[in-house]
Amino acid sequence: MIRVKKVETDQELKEAFKVREVVFIDEQECPPEEEFDGFxxxxxxxxxxxxxxxxxxxxxRTTDKGVKLERFAVLKEHRGNGVGKRLVQTALGQIETTIEPGTLLYLHAQVDAMPLYARYGFQKEGEMFMEAGIKHFLMKKTL
Structure with missing residues (x-):
């Protein structure tokens, strides 16, 4: 059973950072200073x-453009089991209760993850770009 929750303790944040380290730094070879970006x-x-x-x-996080969804990471051995879907659903559920309707939601989607975000109404915009050596597209939707 998959359980997704808002991070509320230092231990949970430490666990989240470890998942990001394994997926983005170890597996995808993202530079640590890009992954842990100060935000x-x-x-x-x-x-x-x-x-x-x-x-x-x-x-x-909220930016000057709207609300940016970021750092979706699932350990390799758990991909394809609905974890990413539950993370998107939980984030959107939280956003919908705290952010004004009409707000722009956006993300930089890795090409392989685009179908997941499209299921929730995000639409590709613009040209493909490289971020941390990985192909991405900007995807947007309005709350």
Whole structure:
């Protein structure tokens, strides 16, 4: 059973950071200074558990453009089991209760993850770009 919750303790945040480290730094070879970009303190974080073990994470933050969803990461051995879907649902549920209708939601989607975000109404905009050596598209939706 997948359980996703808003990060509320230092231990949960530490677990979320470990998932990001494994997925983005170790697996995808993202430079640590790009992954841990200084925006964690102003972000709302989520952690996903299976059988009490941390397996996924995400965050969102308010920017001058709207609300940016970021750092969706699921450990390789748990991909395809609905963890990413639950992270998106939980983040959007939290955003819908705290952010004004009409607000722009956006994210930089890795190409492989675009179908997941499209299921929730995000639409590709613009040209593909590279971020941390990985192909991405800007995707947007209005709350």
């Amino acid at each position: 964690d303190d102003e972000s709302i974080h989520f952690i996903a558990y299976i059988s009490g073990e941390p397996v996924g994470t995400s965050r969102y």
